[in-house]
Amino acid sequence: QSVLTQPPSASGTPGQRVTISCSGSTSNIGSNVVSWYQQLPGTAPKLLIYTNDQRPSGVPDRLSGSKSGTSASLAISGLQSEDESDYYCGAWDDSLNAFVFGTGTKVTVL
Amino acid sequence: EVQLVQSGAEVKKPGESLKISCKGSGYDFTKNWIGWVRQMPGKGLEWMGIIYPGDFETRFSPSLQGQVTISADKSGQTAYLQWSSLKASDTAMYYCARLGCSGGTCYYDYWGQGTLVTVSS
Numbered sequence: 001q002s003v004l005t006q007p008p009s010a011s012g013t014p015g016q017r018v019t020i021s022c023s024g025s026t027s028n029i030g031s032n033v034v035s036w037y038q039q040l041p042g043t044a045p046k047l048l049i050y051t052n053d054q055r056p057s058g059v060p061d062r063l064s065g066s067k068s069g070t071s072a073s074l075a076i077s078g079l080q081s082e083d084e085s086d087y088y089c090g091a092w093d094d095s096l097n098a099f100v101f102g103t104g105t106k107v108t109v110l
Numbered sequence: 111e112v113q114l115v116q117s118g119a120e121v122k123k124p125g126e127s128l129k130i131s132c133k134g135s136g137y138d139f140t141k142n143w144i145g146w147v148r149q150m151p152g153k154g155l156e157w158m159g160i161i162y163p164g165d166f167e168t169r170f171s172p173s174l175q176g177q178v179t180i181s182a183d184k185s186g187q188t189a190y191l192q193w194s195s196l197k198a199s200d201t202a203m204y205y206c207a208r209l210g211c212s213g214g215t216c217y218y219d220y221w222g223q224g225t226l227v228t229v230s231s
Binding site for chain 2 (some may be wrong): 096100
């Protein structure tokens with residue numbers, strides 16, 4: 001069972017902005033950094049955002065991350081067909097002494 | 111270039127044992143933790159545990175402690191995930207991932223391609 005809650009789905013038309021939330025608690029997001037991962041169909045996850053809001057090289061700047069209190073968000077601006085994918089947040093949980101992933105959000109480009 | 115290459119798909123019967131691997135290259139294998147992540151069919155990512163190849167320290171998800179063994183071979187630059195007695199519920203895709211750290215914070219920066227494990231009688 002995941003302790004980080006995400007909406008199951010999100011959608012938008014090309015060019016729109018989509019935001020995905022990740023809700024946790026004081027033992028995970030509230031006290032540790034958040035990372036985000038993209039999983040295209042049939043492929044391994046890929047790091048999109050680390051340390052709450054940092055992008056690895058090669059990740060376009062229309063993707064951005066933020067964190068406030070016990071929640072985090074991933075925003076995708078200028079939505080493109082290639083953004084159609086599953087997205088997961090992740091953080092260390094001090095109470096569980098384990099890394100935890102969010103429940104995952106499927107983004108659909110209409 | 112950092113790469114993690116996992117062993118191929120496996121089909122096993124309940125009760126059988128299994129060991130899958132994850133070979134790292136392009137970096138000092140002993141300096142980064144390697145984690146294992148399970149993805150059951152149609153489900154999300156589930157963190158299983160992690161090993162530091164430098165000193166073999168391991169940590170496990172509370173829900174999976176005792177169900178699997180995580181090990182590593184420094185000279186072979188390979189991490190392993192092992193079961194002594196598989197169950198049908200172990201059917202899943204298993205990913206290894208490197209824990210990269212920057213400025214005191216860590217995240218999974220490189221992932222293996224995944225190993226599909228199917229357990230069926």
